[in-house]
Amino acid sequence: MTTNNPLKAAWQALYRHAEEMRATHLRALFAEDPQRFAAFSLQSGDILMDFSKQRLTSVTLRLLRQIASASGLSCWRQRMADGNAINHTENRAVLHMALRAPAQAAPDAATAREVAENLEHMRAFCAALHTQPGGGERVTDVVHLGIGGSDLGPRMAVQALAACQHPDLRLHFVANVDGAALAPLLARLNPRSTLFIVVSKTFATQETLTNARTAREWVDASLPETNARAGADAVARHFVAVTSNLAAATAFGIPAARVFLFGEGVGGRFSLWSPVGLSLALAIGFSGFTALLSGARQMDAHFLEAPPEKNLPLTLALLDLWNADALGAHSHGIFPYSQSLELFPAYLQQLEMESLGKSVDRQGAPLAHGGSPILWGAAGTSGQHAVFQLLHQGRALVPCDFLLLKHADFPLPDHHLRLLANGLAQSAALAFGETPEEARARQVDAALLPWRAFPGNQPSTTLLLERLTPHVLGQLLALYEHKVFCLGVLWNLNAFDQWGVELGKKMAQRLLPYLEDEGETPGAVLDASTRGLIAALNAGCAA
Numbered sequence: 001m002t003t004n005n006p007l008k009a010a011w012q013a014l015y016r017h018a019e020e021m022r023a024t025h026l027r028a029l030f031a032e033d034p035q036r037f038a039a040f041s042l043q044s045g046d047i048l049m050d051f052s053k054q055r056l057t058s059v060t061l062r063l064l065r066q067i068a069s070a071s072g073l074s075c076w077r078q079r080m081a082d083g084n085a086i087n088h089t090e091n092r093a094v095l096h097m098a099l100r101a102p103a104q105a106a107p108d109a110a111t112a113r114e115v116a117e118n119l120e121h122m123r124a125f126c127a128a129l130h131t132q133p134g135g136g137e138r139v140t141d142v143v144h145l146g147i148g149g150s151d152l153g154p155r156m157a158v159q160a161l162a163a164c165q166h167p168d169l170r171l172h173f174v175a176n177v178d179g180a181a182l183a184p185l186l187a188r189l190n191p192r193s194t195l196f197i198v199v200s201k202t203f204a205t206q207e208t209l210t211n212a213r214t215a216r217e218w219v220d221a222s223l224p225e226t227n228a229r230a231g232a233d234a235v236a237r238h239f240v241a242v243t244s245n246l247a248a249a250t251a252f253g254i255p256a257a258r259v260f261l262f263g264e265g266v267g268g269r270f271s272l273w274s275p276v277g278l279s280l281a282l283a284i285g286f287s288g289f290t291a292l293l294s295g296a297r298q299m300d301a302h303f304l305e306a307p308p309e310k311n312l313p314l315t316l317a318l319l320d321l322w323n324a325d326a327l328g329a330h331s332h333g334i335f336p337y338s339q340s341l342e343l344f345p346a347y348l349q350q351l352e353m354e355s356l357g358k359s360v361d362r363q364g365a366p367l368a369h370g371g372s373p374i375l376w377g378a379a380g381t382s383g384q385h386a387v388f389q390l391l392h393q394g395r396a397l398v399p400c401d402f403l404l405l406k407h408a409d410f411p412l413p414d415h416h417l418r419l420l421a422n423g424l425a426q427s428a429a430l431a432f433g434e435t436p437e438e439a440r441a442r443q444v445d446a447a448l449l450p451w452r453a454f455p456g457n458q459p460s461t462t463l464l465l466e467r468l469t470p471h472v473l474g475q476l477l478a479l480y481e482h483k484v485f486c487l488g489v490l491w492n493l494n495a496f497d498q499w500g501v502e503l504g505k506k507m508a509q510r511l512l513p514y515l516e517d518e519g520e521t522p523g524a525v526l527d528a529s530t531r532g533l534i535a536a537l538n539a540g541c542a543a
């Protein structure tokens, strides 16, 4: 049935085309067009994106771009850049691009001023830290306390950029409320030379505040003489906060001058560019942090200005849409061939799944298309020896992103060549597989052929990064941020709220008293399963 609605018509055309493409093998596509690499690769700044191993043709791309155009993508992109409240369920603007924009490109003068002040606050603190005594001694250890978006970005980036790290400073990250995360760390730290950065946008997150209170008690108890001295206060000296909630941070005991603020319009998973990145700035120096911002800004400019056929973030989003909606992929693998990027899949899981893991559209109706696939991944080559069996011979269609570094970020050059050879080999093996005939020609035992053949046709995109510097990492992260934005528009959902995490948080608050006070018996208000488990736990505690 045809329709007058251009968006509906574009989706219908894509689904019809998918029927024709579903049985097409990547072998056939490469045999038909030996120039596939040239036709299906793009470059922006220091990132080359090869998507020739995706199961598509130029017709596919044309149809995908029709959906983008009919979705009003360029209009939404401008609305975000202009600071409109596109996060409609929270009535908030989406301002992470403003954090790295030149003043004249900020949505308004107040935002530009706020960003500049925050950056200056960070710069001055970074400059002072390496000379400033922390409770009488030089700061040797920085403990970043935060969770989710207040943890994953800085944690991942500090590890990714370890090669440029300040040699005299150790960085630690504690997110989990499990005492197993904080206790062993406190046991080996010297309180006199330790700085805690409490990072929480709301300053109300149970896990972060529990860890921060424990750290505060530890500092107070370890440095009584600092507290005894007139005018000196151990917590004030050994803590800083990064938050949007100044009142709560000062109520905790952190002086206002040591509170780094960022605005409501910066979502946790998009907040690395704000003072949430303070621990990263301390690790790699403020100039390294500004290089990260400039890399992201370069990708922003590309995203805003490049035409659709050259636009990396838009193309990456369209590939996801093609794989998920048209070819039916339910999961997506992320494989950085870089030990330094080991945490990149975890970071991306939050960015994508918290943004796109929705089933209701902007109008409140069930989604007509899309919703996030399940993201997973591991650093290569280690992942090859753990999860790749499923990719090569399992039944699931799992599109993958491979990330390769042209230049190593650590010495041992022959290791790097082996790493690259493996990354290239995996994407080729997944794409082309090995037929039973080829296996036979390789002298594979005929009796084992059913198990020794590789079907191939597993699609992938390879991102080749020039090298892992702050500037290039900034480009990479902004690329994925904008991909997420595009998918939100294409799937007609709000990528910037996260209501789904609220229910469990509230329930945990309700259940805590039953565990704290073993005598209290949960009433019929709780379900039988939870009641039974609480009773078993309390019985265990008493034993």
Ligand code: F6P
Pocket: 147, 148, 149, 150, 199, 200, 201, 202, 203, 204, 205, 208, 268, 269, 354, 498, 501
């Ligand atoms: O529980 C999810 C979440 O709300 C994330 O979106 C956020 O990044 C994280 O918790 C931490 O929140 P906050 O920075 O307010 O402590």
